[in-house]
Amino acid sequence: MTSSTVYPISSMGGPLAKRVPRSGRWGTVFAVFRRSCYLESGGGQVFCLADQGLGEGPLTLAVKIPSKTTFRSLGINEGCHLDTDGVDLVVGHELVLTTAETVIWEPDPVGQTAPQDEILRRLDVLIDQVDPLIPSDGLAEVIPHTAGIANAGSSGIVNMNAVAELAMPRLSRLCGGLTRSASEAIDQGVAGLVGLGPGLTPSGDDLLGGMLVALRAMQNTASLFSVDALAGCVTKHAAAETTRISAEMLEQSARGYGSAAQHRLLRCLLGVDDSSDTVNAALDLIRTGHTSGWDALAGILLGIYCGLRIGRYQASPDPAAQSSIAFSRRMAGTPA
Amino acid sequence: MTVKNHVLKNMYRDSVALMRLSQEMEGLENVAQATAIMGTDNNKDLLAQAGLLADSGKSATPNDLIVAFDLTSPGQEEAVITSVQQRLMSGRQRTGGGAGYRPRSMEGALQTLPQANLAMISVPGEHAAREARKALDLGLNVLLFSDNVPLEDEVGLKQQAISLGLFMMGPDCGTAIINGVPLGFANAVPSGRVGLVSASGSGLQQVICLLAESGEGISHALGVGGRDLSGEVNGAMMLEGLRALGEDSATEIIVLISKPPAQSARARVLEAASQCGKPYVISFLGEQGEHGKRASRGNVHMENNLEGTALRVLKLLGKETPGWASLDDKNRKRIESIIAGSDPGHRSIRGLYSGGTLCYESLFILRDLGHLAGSGLEQEPVGGDLLIDMGDDRYTVGRPHPMIDFRSRCEALVQAAADPEVGVVLLDVILGYGAHPDPAAELSPAILEAQKIARNDGRRLACVVALCGSPDDPQDMDQQEKTLTHAGALVVHSNALAARIASAISRGGAVPLPGGDTRG
Numbered sequence: 065m066t067s068s069t070v071y072p073i074s075s076m077g078g079p080l081a082k083r084v085p086r087s088g089r090w091g092t093v094f095a096v097f098r099r100s101c102y103l104e105s106g107g108g109q110v111f112c113l114a115d116q117g118l119g120e121g122p123l124t125l126a127v128k129i130p131s132k133t134t135f136r137s138l139g140i141n142e143g144c145h146l147d148t149d150g151v152d153l154v155v156g157h158e159l160v161l162t163t164a165e166t167v168i169w170e171p172d173p174v175g176q177t178a179p180q181d182e183i184l185r186r187l188d189v190l191i192d193q194v195d196p197l198i199p200s201d202g203l204a205e206v207i208p209h210t211a212g213i214a215n216a217g218s219s220g221i222v223n224m225n226a227v228a229e230l231a232m233p234r235l236s237r238l239c240g241g242l243t244r245s246a247s248e249a250i251d252q253g254v255a256g257l258v259g260l261g262p263g264l265t266p267s268g269d270d271l272l273g274g275m276l277v278a279l280r281a282m283q284n285t286a287s288l289f290s291v292d293a294l295a296g297c298v299t300k301h302a303a304a305e306t307t308r309i310s311a312e313m314l315e316q317s318a319r320g321y322g323s324a325a326q327h328r329l330l331r332c333l334l335g336v337d338d339s340s341d342t343v344n345a346a347l348d349l350i351r352t353g354h355t356s357g358w359d360a361l362a363g364i365l366l367g368i369y370c371g372l373r374i375g376r377y378q379a380s381p382d383p384a385a386q387s388s389i390a391f392s393r394r395m396a397g398t399p400a
Numbered sequence: 401m402t403v404k405n406h407v408l409k410n411m412y413r414d415s416v417a418l419m420r421l422s423q424e425m426e427g428l429e430n431v432a433q434a435t436a437i438m439g440t441d442n443n444k445d446l447l448a449q450a451g452l453l454a455d456s457g458k459s460a461t462p463n464d465l466i467v468a469f470d471l472t473s474p475g476q477e478e479a480v481i482t483s484v485q486q487r488l489m490s491g492r493q494r495t496g497g498g499a500g501y502r503p504r505s506m507e508g509a510l511q512t513l514p515q516a517n518l519a520m521i522s523v524p525g526e527h528a529a530r531e532a533r534k535a536l537d538l539g540l541n542v543l544l545f546s547d548n549v550p551l552e553d554e555v556g557l558k559q560q561a562i563s564l565g566l567f568m569m570g571p572d573c574g575t576a577i578i579n580g581v582p583l584g585f586a587n588a589v590p591s592g593r594v595g596l597v598s599a600s601g602s603g604l605q606q607v608i609c610l611l612a613e614s615g616e617g618i619s620h621a622l623g624v625g626g627r628d629l630s631g632e633v634n635g636a637m638m639l640e641g642l643r644a645l646g647e648d649s650a651t652e653i654i655v656l657i658s659k660p661p662a663q664s665a666r667a668r669v670l671e672a673a674s675q676c677g678k679p680y681v682i683s684f685l686g687e688q689g690e691h692g693k694r695a696s697r698g699n700v701h702m703e704n705n706l707e708g709t710a711l712r713v714l715k716l717l718g719k720e721t722p723g724w725a726s727l728d729d730k731n732r733k734r735i736e737s738i739i740a741g742s743d744p745g746h747r748s749i750r751g752l753y754s755g756g757t758l759c760y761e762s763l764f765i766l767r768d769l770g771h772l773a774g775s776g777l778e779q780e781p782v783g784g785d786l787l788i789d790m791g792d793d794r795y796t797v798g799r800p801h802p803m804i805d806f807r808s809r810c811e812a813l814v815q816a817a818a819d820p821e822v823g824v825v826l827l828d829v830i831l832g833y834g835a836h837p838d839p840a841a842e843l844s845p846a847i848l849e850a851q852k853i854a855r856n857d858g859r860r861l862a863c864v865v866a867l868c869g870s871p872d873d874p875q876d877m878d879q880q881e882k883t884l885t886h887a888g889a890l891v892v893h894s895n896a897l898a899a900r901i902a903s904a905i906s907r908g909g910a911v912p913l914p915g916g917d918t919r920g
Contacts, residue, residue, distance in 0.1 A: 095412030102412070117524065131523040131546065196750065196776065196786060196819070197795075199811045201419065223818075226450060259440025259462055262422075263415035266438060306440050306462050309412070347794045354415035 069138065070160045071129050073153070077122040078170040079321060080111050086150055093144040093155070095309070098134050102309055103146055110312035113146075113155070119348075120169040122321035123312060125153075127161055171327035174281045176336045180372055186333050186342060187211070187365060193343050194350070194361070202267035202355030203228055206235065207362050214369030216240035227261040231268060235366065238294075242370050245290040247297075254297040258314075259306035267359040269310040272298050273317035274363025275370070280320030281330045282371040290374060295319075325349040326360060333368060402471040405447075405457030406481050407439065411465035413488065418465075421487055425469055428483060430476040434469040436484075438462060506534055520583060521570075522546055528571060529553035536560050536568065543583055544570030544625070551632050554625070558636040567644075568637055573623035575601035577608070584623075585803060587832035588872035592617020594713055595651035597641035599628050599658040602755025603685065603706055605830060605868055606895055607657060610710035612870040613893060614722040619650040629661030635668050642669070646676045653679045653713055657706070659760070660687045673700045679716050683709040685757065686764035705761055707896035724893040727901075727911060734890055735901060739908045742860045747823030747906045749773070750816040751787030752809050754802035755895075758828045758866060759789040762899040769903045769912060785906070787826065788812070803835045810846035817850035817861055824862045824902045825850065828895060829884070831869030831877060838875060840883035847887040862905050863889040866898035 076084075083105065084090065091103035091111065100114035113135075116126040129138070144156040153161040177183070191208055198204045205228045206213060213235050224232070238253025240246070254272065261267030276298060279291045295318035302311040316322075322330075325348045332342040349364075350357040413421070418436045425434035435452065437443045439460025447453035452468040460466050467484050471477065510516060519535035521528060525548025535542050542561065549571035561568035569576055575598075576583040580591055587605055589612040598604035601623060608618055622644075624637040638656065645651045654676065656669065661684060673680040676699065683703045695702045701716070703709045711725060727735070749766065753759035759775070766773040772784030789795075790802045790809055802809050809827070816822045829839045836842060847863050854861035865884050869877040881891050892898050897911075904911040 094410070097412075097414045097417075130527065193776070196788065196815055197808075197812055198815055199808070200814065226446065230446060230449070256442065258442065259438070260442035260446065262418060262435075262437055264412060264418070264438065265415075266440060266443065268442065304462075305442070307412075307438050308463055310462075344794065351795070354419045356415055 069158055070162060071127050072162045072164070073125050073127050073166045074116045075120050075124075075126045075167050075169040076163075077111075077120065077124050077321075078168050079122045079316060079319075080125065081168045083109060083111075085148060087148055089145055089147050090153070091146045093140060093142055093146070096135050096140055096142060101135050101140050104308070110308055113140075113161075119352075120324040122169075122316045124169075125161070126169075169324070171321065171324065172331065174331050174334045177282070177334045178336050178339075180375075183334060183368065183372065186339050187368065190333070190342055190346055191365070194346055197350070199355060199358060200225055201227075202261055202263065202359050203231055203271050203362050204355060204358035206232065206271075207358070207365060210362060210365040211369050214239050214366055214373055216243065227267055231257060231260060231271075235271075239366070239370050239373075242290045242294060243373050245288075245293070247293050250290065250293050251297045254294065254301055255305075258298065258301040259310070261355075261359075263354060263356055263359075264307065265310040265313055265353070265356055266306060267355055269302065269306055269314055270356045270359035271363035271366070273314055273322065274326060274360035275367035276314075276317040276363075277320060277322035277326050278330060278364045278367025279371050281327070281334060282368070282375075288374060322360070323349075323352070325352065325357070326364060329361075329364060333364075402474045402477075403452055403454050404469055404471060404477050404480070405452075405454040405460075406467040406469075406484060407456055407460045408465040408467065408488070410463050411488070412463075413465065421467070421484065424487060425467070425480070425484065428480060430472050431480060432470045432472050434467070436465060436467045439464040439466045506531070506538060506540075510538060510540075517541055518543060518578075520545060525549045525571070529557060532557050532568065532571075533560065536564055536566055539564070539566070541567040542569065543573055543576055543623070544568070545572075545574060545584060546570070547572040551627065551630075554627060555633055555636070558628075558633060562636065562640060567622070567640065569623050570625040572627075573601070573625045575604050575621070576623045577618065577621040579620065582833045585830070585832060585834040586621075587612070587870040588874065589870045590617030590872070591619070591650075593619060593650065593652035593717070594655060595619040595645035595648060595653070596621040596655040596657065597624060597638055597645065598622070598656070599624050599626050599638065600685070600757040602828075602830060602868070603657045603683075603757035603761070605755070605832065606706045606758060607655065607683075607710050607713075609831075609868050609870050610707070610722070610724060610894065611713060612872070613724055614710070614714050614719055616714065616717060616719070619648055620645065626659070629658050629665040629669070631662035631664055633665075635661070635665035638665070638669060639672055642672050642676070646678060651678065653681065653716055655709060655713060656680065656682045657709065658684055659757075660684045670700065674698060681709055681712045681716070685761060705765065705896050706757075707894045725897070727892075727897075731890060731892065731901075732911075735904060735911065738860065738862045738890075738905055742823055742862070742905070742908075747908070748821045749785035749787070749824045749826060749902050749906050750819070750822045751785070751826040751902075752812050752816070753787065753789050753826075753828050754791045754809065755828050755830050755868065756789045756791055758830075758868070758895045759787050761895055762826060762902075763787050765896055765899040766903055769900070771903060771906070803830050806836060806839060806842035806846075810843065813843075813846045813850050813863075814853065817853040818857075820857065820859065822861065823859070824864060824905045826864050826866070826898060826902045827889075828866045828868060828898075829880065831867070831873040831875045831880065833874070835875070838880075840880040840887075844883055844887035844889075847884070847889050851888050862902075863887075864898050864902050864905070865889045865891045866895040867891050867893055868895065869893075 091105040095102040111123040113125045147154050205224045216236050216239050234253050234256035241249025257268035259266050299318050302314040329345040332339045332345045421436045440462040457466045518541040520543045521531050522545040528546035528549045532542050558568050574584045577586050589608045622641040628638050645654045680700045687704045776788040884891050900912050
């Protein structure tokens, strides 16, 4: 291979690494942004080539390129092919991406989780910290209400944007379905959220993705029927009802793979280790896209509240006790 | 009203681009409402509920982009669609290479422009040192805009520059004016007799703007990066800058601006200043205790805030106290009116800053005045007043700096208005090269909306703006002030004064003077 421009690939997502062909054509570029592009393989799988500054992900090839270099200035346009000779990758005819220094990225697991009261305290602190910054677009406005929604309540919450108002009853239905392991309610909730809202990955998708990654990270709920049902509903609806980029993201989320920023935040919120980095981790996440990071944060918070509630619900033999679980002070005034 | 949809098949634009497109379309003449959204079923329902779904949009698939708009008068559809297509394509053309020779290396650039003597470098931190070293090796002075450069690299680069007789400004240096040439974020200030070296970008801008408004210009303004006065770097480039200004015949007074330095750097700087024959004004911002006292010894005058620094320079130059240092009758009456009309239970302060040093200065001024003020980055909420530097790296990755893009601040402002505890919002607006071309136009609608939200809730919200700019800046400072004032903001030019006004409103008292007295 010869080229005038060579950059190293710093990391490759674990699920993506399993798909690298031995040689020949791997994919074709179909969307180009300032610091990233999306490709589709012959088998229809979508993956991403991105500036390493955007962070790692399960389907991301992170490449080291100079600051302020745009992908189009590297000659990457829609229709360009990505080929491999078994060692390096070539985009178009001029750009060589070397793999000698590439590491395979896998998210660090949460490990042993902190006590429930401690997790709830961290959630309270985080919501307080981000509250002044919450934007009015997408689904970020649900963040202060996530504890109440997880308890299947959404009444009395007003003055939200049109997307959030539409989403609120659907989120309540979904959370109620998760707690009761009610497949129909889960499916109805998911159907109303997939592909909903602004952005290339619509807000509803980002929220569902964050929720799935959070629930998968909570080991005590990961094998529960309702979480598997949620994953199944999301992938089913996403395949037909949202953008292909979003559908691929949700497919990974359903398996527990989120972005590096999502996993870092989950370790801070759930792990027994030091949580002092929680705010920085959240800020890293909310910088993603215009509202994508915020929507994913809403999903993570909702996922954790739901996960804790599912755990309690399953553990308690007394239905009266199930409905009286107090999640935090944010629950005040929200019907159980 | 005529609703139209334009469907772009398999069109992918990132979320920020879609949001901007929606905003820009709503700004078009004849467009009452507009949005650009992916054509999923749920989004089509959303459009239908908003009355924005036309027949053509119903056939869109999830991978299509629906551009929906409501025309105020029929017959304008083609013009709007043409405008949308131009906006969607302009991003490609801008980044697609362009015409003319664009050197791809520093050597190539020097062949094109052999008389160049300075390289401005902005690459990721891990590559920045290598590029800076290359520039120094080529005999170029360096302004290193990049941050996240390892400290040991900064030390090595500055030592290398000194050994070669070159300047190494930065890393994380965003502002300089050399021989009248503005670099990075800088203001259109006149040439004059004040030379400055600063470890703070917005702090430097505030001082030179206050001086310019008072009719005083600058010889040079050098940035050295925020870590230059740390123990490790030990003032290496600050001392070089001070030495150069000491030798510069156009410079009559030398100003140094920095956050509190390491002891060793402090000693070196004071030693250099005391041995120079020219008057020095040294501002270690927010310095507390014995060091924090305003004092003069020989030719060296110590200050601890930006306003005091500018006032001291003017005094040394024999100038009268300028108008920006005090409240005019109009503003005084407005403050009295705000205090009279506000509920003492709803007066906490929310600061939303684009200039890091301006935020820092306001924080320590409020704390000095006894406020419980936090920056939002503490591990546990401080409670009380909250001043956020929205230009901090934590908030800007993947987004333009808030001096350029006001969306995040406008959103935060509206959010603050909905908080019943907040009675005062403090904002900075920085003008000049590199900044937004019309900040007041961006901010004013949010100020109006914020005040409306508070009013509807039976409260009163005061917006205090520190307008940092020079009369010759490209944005037209007078017009900026008028627009902001018209929106209901109380506008002053000194950041410190803005913070003291906020304190007075918050407490329902008179505006404190820097020395602790009050002025009503």
